[in-house]
Amino acid sequence: MASFINELIKAINNSNKIAIFSHENSDHDSLCSSCALHLILQKLGKHSDIFVEEKPSNAILHFVNSFELKTEINESDKYDLAIVCDTGEAKRIGEKCLSLFNTIPLTFCIDHHHTNKGYAKYNYIKECSSTCEILYNLFHNKVDFNAQIAKLLYTGIYMDCGAFTYSNANYKTYKCASELLKLAPNSNDEFFVAFGIAHTENFEITKLAMNSVKFYLKNQLAISVLTNEDFKKANCPKTDAKFIVSYMQGIKGVKISANFRQGKNVNDWFISLRTSYDDIDVSKIAQKFNGGGHKRASGLTLKGDINKVINALVYECKKVLK
DSSP: OHHHHHHHHHHHHTOSOEEEEOOSSOOHHHHHHHHHHHHHHHHTTOOEEEEOSSOOOHHHHHHHTTSOEEOSOOTTOOOSEEEEESOSSGGGGOHHHHHHHTTOSSEEEEEOOTTOOOOSSEEEEOOSSOHHHHHHHHHTTTSOOOHHHHHHHHHHHHHHTTTTTSTTOOHHHHHHHHHHHHHSTTTTHHHIIIIISOOHHHHHHHHHHHHTOEEETTTTEEEEEEOHHHHHHHTOOGGGGTTHHHHGGGSTTOOEEEEEEEOSSTTEEEEEEEOOOTTOOHHHHHHTTTOEEOSSEEEEEEESOHHHHHHHHHHHHHHHOO
């Protein structure tokens, strides 16, 4: 860690324009770590721009609505340093953002996905609760964290380890969270506002998803499918459906849950995988289709007729669900 942070601080000090990248279909860890890094860079006397492939869901924007998130690339903008947060593969930055990333001469990646092979010039990849936990460890001795930075980092940790219920949370995670809560003691108050109150659109898309659920492999695999027509009917952006896959984990006997979301093209499918079982690694299933992620939460994309792509996923899950 020491050599990485030293190289990163040197690069920051020598840079004039810094670009921060989150992954597409941004979650709390990716955006909270990106926004926290933006504030850390401010404390180091540097300005940065945060790039996302598309507008995040309303649930995530609740925590980062004070930040400017750039979704458009200006070809005249030139950056000399890129830092990617919480992104296991370069392609997950998104097509538009990746085109900019590839023009930047000096690149760093900070990530906690064990499937990350290291695509930046400098990579710090450590399997733990979240990228926010990594940022805390990298920078808490370098800058004085304020309440806003602490709240962002705590939120990313809280969400990515399932409110401290997943196996990726350990005593180091609790210690980190404890230190952050000292600086931002009311952080937990935000979670009911963000997640305890469902908007009508979110409720409608959840109903459609639940009505679509089918069970496979002796009810150990649950799959829901959401089409473009479903999102249009619910008047809901696709980013607001990213938590649906976790709901199915509460069904007794379900060991793997999968949510299929249709892309712009009718044969493009974005698939989220979840498990709550320690002896199952869904990232290995995702890797079969050039996807990746965490042991308990991963994602992939497939192209083709919905019945054929479901059959392909069921076939790989069958190898795991003996």
